[in-house]
Amino acid sequence: MVRTAGLLMVIGFALSACTKQRAASNIVHIALTNNKQSLQFTGLSSEVVSELAHDSSAQVWQSLVQVYKMPADTDLKAYQNAQPGKYVVADSVVVFTPDTPFVKGQPYFVRWYRYDAGKQSSDYISGTKQVGKQQFTDLIFKQ
16 A cells, blocks of 8 residues: 555656646747837747648637737736737747737737647646646736
8 A cells, every 4th residue: 555655656746747847848938029019939839830830821820829908907808809910930930910019018918829738648637737628828018
């Protein structure tokens, strides 16, 4: 019984270490570029970027990274319309240029859908992934 508990603890630590390594390697960074009129995304999954690079439609890119104007009441974030604009890919870097320039002082957020999250059964066991729920992270920025 003690031996089984020890084995389970070792497996738990191993799963935890793998999850942390995977999470650290899948971090998206955003930065304003082009005189603060465009937004650059780095760290996106290279497989996903190369697949989406063949389609220039903004709707396809919005399924991965959407840019929104932050509402005054942040509880209403889920009800905002995506900022229209153009996505361009160079290597594994994605650059978004909005149709209308970013407003100085106005907060915006990027909703990054993490399609690579939850690929392991350990994600469901640990509770970091739930059935039927898409993983996403909101990244906030201001010009």
